[in-house]
Amino acid sequence: MPQPQLKTIPTNIITGFLGAGKTTAILHLLRHKPDNERWAVLINEFGEIGVDGTLVQGTHTEEDGIFVREVPGGCMCCTAGLPMQIALNQLLAKARPHRLLIEPTGLGHPAEVLQTLAAEHYREVLSIQKTITLVDARKLADARYTSHDTFNQQIAIADLVVGNKQDLYDEADRACLEAYVQEKGSPGTPVEYVIQGAIDPQWLKGPASLVVPAYRPRPAQAPNARLLGTPGSTLASSQGEGYESIGWRFDAGQVFDYGKLLAFLTGLEAERMKAAFITDRGVFGYNLTRDGLTEIELDDLAESRFEAIATPVDSRWESRLQDCLLT
Known part of the structure; x- marks a missing residue:
């Protein structure tokens, strides 16, 4: 008997620059997954080896209702999004999930990921929900971050910005993050604070803004x-x-x-x-x-x-x- 068609799978992008705590946040969310649900995680890594998927699979299994797929080797939307589409299609077919989490590489282009997910052939399959951007507010003092196009793109597309590692902040760090989000983010983008990536699963719910600027696909890098x-x-x-x-x-x-x-x-x-x-x-x-x-x-x-x-x-x-x- 053929499987029923996949429809309106709640889908979230969990993004953030290097060291912001994306994988830690996803592991936290997986620990709070409802027991009767299957969740799928698509992980993209900058390097060619890929470790995040190994870390997730080392603590969660398909028997637990958690399915993981990796796309190593730079931004998964390079070369017209084909690496991402192939991996995503295989993951959805295998997992048939109740929720999909996508972790782009910290050096990737989340707006292009959103463009791929919003394409016509995914319109009925996926229900694009909130994009969450994790930030270590202390990094706003480092020009390598604030001058980096990817970092600013992550802020710009966020439906929610999460200041991770808040136990290491002072009041100036908080004020700086909130001012930066007000300047670079969409109007009214909320900011929350957590320790060790402890995102509230309720923050995943709700529609994404889907106001995605136009970005051209970038050529893939040969390993x-x-x-x-x-x-x-x-x-x-x-x-x-x-x-x-x-x-x-x-x-x-x-x-x-x-x-x-x-x-x-x-x-x-x-x-x-x-x-x-x-x-x-x-x-x-x-x-x-x-x-x-x-x-x-x-x-x-x-x-x-x-x-x-x-x-x-x-x-x-x-x-x-x-x-x-x-x-």
Whole structure:
């Protein structure tokens, strides 16, 4: 018997610049998913390796009613949106979800994501609800953020701006964020504040404004992949939007020394780093921002992955990662 047609799936974009806490917020939302619902998550990453999907799948499974699909390698709307459309169609067909969450890369173009979702062939399938933009208000003092077109686009398309990591703010940070949203955002865009991405699931509900400025599709970047000297390991790198990324994948036979690995990750100088590793003490996921390194224990892992965004990347990371492998 054919499946009934998918219709009006509530769909939210969760966006924000590097280190704003998008993945943490999505993990929080998934923990509060109604037990009788299936949710789908489409994750886009700037780098070629892709780690966010691994971190989500390491804590939530399809048996829990959570389905995840990744689109690595820059903005998923490049080359007329085909990477995103293919991944989205496959995800919807498999999950048949009650809600869809989309996390564009922090260096991606959320207005183009909205354009793709609003296309005619998705008009009856998706019900576009609020776009939530996460911001670390302390970053407004950094010209690399406020002068970046993507950062400002994320503010401009937001139906709700969430000041994440509010426990690290002072009153001036709050005032600065609210003034910036008033200047760059749509009129009347509300601002809420949370700690550790604890978005209220009720904030997802309600229609999006869908006032999307016109953006032309951008050419996709070709990945640069090569084998490492260690068998079973692959490197991939890319660059764009003023940043570089580098990452590695290690097959399940590559096991890391937990102590050496933690020392390496703690000392990294990067704008952003995410990783998931099979170690001699278990399976762990890592998240590095300017505020420090966090670690979570994962249930399972098919392979180890590491990805960092920096300006520029450090050529010594390759040999230092190799030194962390158990012989």
